[in-house]
Amino acid sequence: xxxxxxxxxxxxxxxxxxxxxxxxxxxxxxxxxxxxxxxxxxxxxxxxxxxxxxxxxxxxxxxxxxxxxxxxxxxxxxxxxxxxxxxxxxxxxxxxxxxxxxxxxxxxxxxxxxxxxxxxxxxxxxxxxxxxxxxxxxxxxxxxxxxxxxxxxxxxxxxxxxxxxxxxxxxxxxxxxxxxxxxxxxxxxxxxxxxxxxxxxxxxxxxxxxxxxxxxxxxxxxxxxxxxxxxxxxxxxxxxxxxxxxxxxxxxxxxxxxxxxxxxxxxxxxxxxxxxxxxxxxxxxxxxxxxxxxxxxxxxxxxxxxxxxxxxxxxxxxxxxxxxxxxxxxxxxxxxxxxxxxxxxxxxxxxxxxxxxxxxxxxxxxxxxxxxxxxxxxxxxxxxxxxxxxxxxxxxxxxxxxxxxxxxxxxxxxxxxxxxxxxxxxxxxxxxxxxxxxxxxxxxxxxxxxxxxxxxxxxxxxxxxxxxxxxxxxxxxxxxxxxxxxxxxxxxxxxxxxxxxxxxxxxxxxxxxxxxxxxxxxxxxxxxxxxxxxxxxxxxxxxxxxxxxxxxxxxxxxxxxxxxxxxxxxxxxxxxxxxxxxxxxxxxxxxxxxxxxxxxxxxxxxxxxxxxxxxxxxxxxxxxxxxxxxxxxxxxxxxxxxxxxxxxxxxxxxxxxxxxxxxxxxxxxxxxxxxxxxxxxxxxxxxxxxxxxxxxxxxxxxxxxxxxxxxxxxxxxxxxxxxxxxx
Numbered sequence: 034x035x036x037x038x039x040x041x042x043x044x045x046x047x048x049x050x051x052x053x054x055x056x057x058x059x060x061x062x063x064x065x066x067x068x069x070x071x072x073x074x075x076x077x078x079x080x081x082x083x084x085x086x087x088x089x090x091x092x093x094x095x096x097x098x099x100x101x102x103x104x105x106x107x108x109x110x111x112x113x114x115x116x117x118x119x120x121x122x123x124x125x126x127x128x129x130x131x132x133x134x135x136x137x138x139x140x141x142x143x144x145x146x147x148x149x150x151x152x153x154x155x156x157x158x159x160x161x162x163x164x165x166x167x168x169x170x171x172x173x174x175x176x177x178x179x180x181x182x183x184x185x186x187x188x189x190x191x192x193x194x195x196x197x198x199x200x201x202x203x204x205x206x207x208x209x210x211x212x213x214x215x216x217x218x219x220x221x222x223x224x225x226x227x228x229x230x231x232x233x234x235x236x237x238x239x240x241x242x243x244x245x246x247x248x249x250x251x252x253x254x255x256x257x258x259x260x261x262x263x264x265x266x267x268x269x270x271x272x273x274x275x276x277x278x279x280x281x282x283x284x285x286x287x288x289x290x291x292x293x294x295x296x297x298x299x300x301x302x303x304x305x306x307x308x309x310x311x312x313x314x315x316x317x318x319x320x321x322x323x324x325x326x327x328x329x330x331x332x333x334x335x336x337x338x339x340x341x342x343x344x345x346x347x348x349x350x351x352x353x354x355x356x357x358x359x360x361x362x363x364x365x366x367x368x369x370x371x372x373x374x375x376x377x378x379x380x381x382x383x384x385x386x387x388x389x390x391x392x393x394x395x396x397x398x399x400x401x402x403x404x405x406x407x408x409x410x411x412x413x414x415x416x417x418x419x420x421x422x423x424x425x426x427x428x429x430x431x432x433x434x435x436x437x438x439x440x441x442x443x444x445x446x447x448x449x450x451x452x453x454x455x456x457x458x459x460x461x462x463x464x465x466x467x468x469x470x471x472x473x474x475x476x477x478x479x480x481x482x483x484x485x486x487x488x489x490x491x492x493x494x495x496x497x498x499x500x501x502x503x504x505x506x507x508x509x510x511x512x513x514x515x516x517x518x519x520x521x522x523x524x525x526x527x528x529x530x531x532x533x534x535x536x537x538x539x540x541x542x543x544x545x546x547x548x549x550x551x552x553x554x555x556x557x558x559x560x561x562x563x564x565x566x567x568x569x570x571x572x573x574x575x576x577x578x579x580x581x582x583x584x585x586x587x588x589x590x591x592x593x594x595x596x597x598x599x600x601x602x603x604x605x606x607x608x609x610x611x612x613x614x615x616x617x618x619x620x621x622x623x624x625x626x627x628x629x630x631x632x633x634x635x636x637x638x639x640x641x642x643x644x645x646x647x648x649x650x651x652x653x654x655x656x657x658x659x660x661x662x663x664x665x666x667x668x669x670x671x672x673x674x675x676x677x678x679x680x681x682x683x684x685x686x687x688x689x690x691x692x693x694x695x696x697x698x699x700x701x702x703x704x705x706x707x708x709x710x711x712x713x714x715x716x717x718x719x720x721x722x723x724x725x726x727x728x729x730x731x732x733x734x735x736x737x738x739x740x741x742x743x744x745x746x747x748x749x750x751x752x753x754x755x756x757x758x759x760x
Contacts, residue, residue, distance in 0.1 A: 034553060034748070034752065036550065039464070042487045043487060045064055046446075048060060048061065048447035048455040049061045050455075052113060053449035053451065053453055057084050058469070060083065060455055061078060062079050062080075069745060074741060077097065077098075077100070078098045082094045083469070092484055104120055105153045105155050106155045108163070108389070116134070116136070117162055117164065118135065121152070129147045130153065132214045132237070136225050146175075148178075149212070150239075151178055152175065152176050152205070157385045158266075159209040159251070159252075161173050163257050164257065166257060169221065170217075172211055172213050173211075174211055175209070176206065176207070177210045197270065197276040199278065200279055201280050201653075201703070201704040201735060204704060210252075211239070211253075212240070214237050215236045216235050217234070238301060239302045240305055241305070242305060244307075250290070252267050252290065261295070262330070266290070267290040267307075269286040269287065272667040282344045283336075284338050284343065286340055287317055288312070288315075289335050289351075291307070292305045292307055293306040293307075310353055312337065315351075316339065319385070320335045321387050331356060332352050333353045333355060334351065334352045334402060335351050336348050336349070336383060337350070341655065342659050343581055344656060346367070346574060347367035348380070348381040350365040363422075367380050367574035378424050381404065381415070382542075383406055388447060392448060392450050393450065394451055394472075395416065395472065396475070398420070398476060403454065404416075404445065405445040406571075407542050409514065409572060410504050410514055411443075411544055427477075430477055439460055441458045441545070442458065442544050442547075443456050444546075451472075453471050454469070454470040454472075455469055455484075456468055459546055460545060461516060461545050466487070499522065500519065500521065500555055500556070501518075501520075502519075504516055504545070508598065509594075510591050510594045510595075513591040516544070516562070517562050518555045520560070529559055529560045530611055531560040531599060532560070532613055533612050534562070534613045535566075535618035536617075537617040538616070539580060539584060539660065540577055542570045542571050543563035549748075553748055554748075564591065566588045566592055567579055568588060581659070581661075582662025584661055585620070585682040589625060589628060592621055592625060596632070610632060611759065612625060612626070612633050612636040612637070614636075614639070616640055619641020619643075620642040620645075620683075620684060622636050626691050627686070631692060635693060635694045635757070636693055637751035638711065640699060640705070641697070642684075643684055643713060644683045644713065645679040645682060646679035646680050646683065647709070651704070692723060694724050694754070696727050696729075697711045697729070698738060701731060702735045703736045705736040715728045729747075
């Protein structure tokens, strides 16, 4: 099968400018590689040295290295002089943690922090790694140590008291603490020390609050603005003591906080004054600080969504002026248009975080913030002017995003803050390549310069050239459209089996990005259809909210209309239809085989939602209420009346009509959709004895089923299952 070869293609995940000016640049790009032989993910680093003596960039050299597996996180200082490293190593089966400062190949400072705190936090939600302006200290996040014996003496049951975690994917995170590691005083000599700094001159302090708020706050995503001013995201539990699962959820109680440090350290802990920049009803995250040319902080900007309700929605961009301390304001809010044409800006749909330094200077417009944003079924590079909030599509400057070729999907990796940007781009049938964009004097990016592209074997190149891709709108179901991948081969009497791959969420999007799983199926001879039904991100806030309260009807109807439209267009045939879906996509898949029995020949389900009223054990129990239009608040629980409504909207209500063979793929450690959902459906079908049903269980796998072996097995099992039952 092609999957293993496709999945082992290096994927660019991050980039940094080591140096940059008008005529030269040094760019370091990090790649993720799936190693199926060792069943692990590895990281590869490429450093590119580029020159621009005239109008075109030239690659002078490329250095390839493998990042050490003991490096948990790293960051460069603003001047590029220093690199901070968080390192964790195994020594005699014991994990030890170190914080380090390097300049080039010289180790400036190193401190063993094993006894100071638990593991480093390197996830998207709580990770911090920011240098102070003087570059004599940096701040990071780590898990607090378990309570000491002295603490337990005062409370003999403290060890066993319930302490909630942050949910799926970050369940080990319960008590994130901010730490400041300092190796020199801010007023000391700014030259690079000639020798390694002595241990006695190093300090590590944990940040605490002078006056803790009534509701506990957990800080992360911290960045220095000045030597004594830090901005961070503060996460809060709900009134009933829950920390709702945060992964893929943009609506959790959180705010941006200003932390003011005293001028002098106070032992192992430092108390600060905390000011909450509160915006009622908003969930805020990812603060980024804009500095002037003298490194004076001007503005702090952050992303924001409504608290509670739909788990993902159109993102707003907020700003707070640090010069005049004027009230925070929304630079960019959800579009309120009743309808959108194909080329209108649908609103901002970013990743959970902005990149580390997301700014660029645009001639005539001043500083702009760069972000990648879902725009219908593509991800585009957009910029937002900080002065007036004007949004500009950088990858389709003409505004015509409806042109079909090439179907590039963009991912923003780094900006040098001036005029150079590194991105990766891919299509449904071509893996990512790394490109350099340069802002020209007219305020637009010039032609992308490809600085790295994957090396593919000749036979794989030929196989990929045999595929085509397009985006097809679905009549009378606006804004529903589907991404289609199919063979270019001449049509015969019997068309290939069509696999409808349904995304979860429901507020996510199937984009035109390179995806090894679906591409492998396409190379095996299947036609692929990835519908974006009403409620998908990238089509405007109106269509996010339109799905709320209509899950199981409107989204099911959109997906079925997609199947019928491809049959009408002659892309697929009746009787040659199969389904693949996970999470909410699994919910829709089971609805389709229950509401339309006999249409589909086989289905494969990844951790599907089967009975909405029975997911109280989920890390996001509010999802069942929010997406089905029911009120949720502290103390909410399932009543017989609520259960009846949720049961009627669930695919389990149609179990007696299912006549399609079902393959279930279940992660044993799934905290988002409890494994009992898939198990219950398996036994319900098995007990009725009407259809073939099989279930594969994956130990130590959670909701995404994204482990190296698990993803491969899921792909191959789905292919084999489809092959068994398609006529």
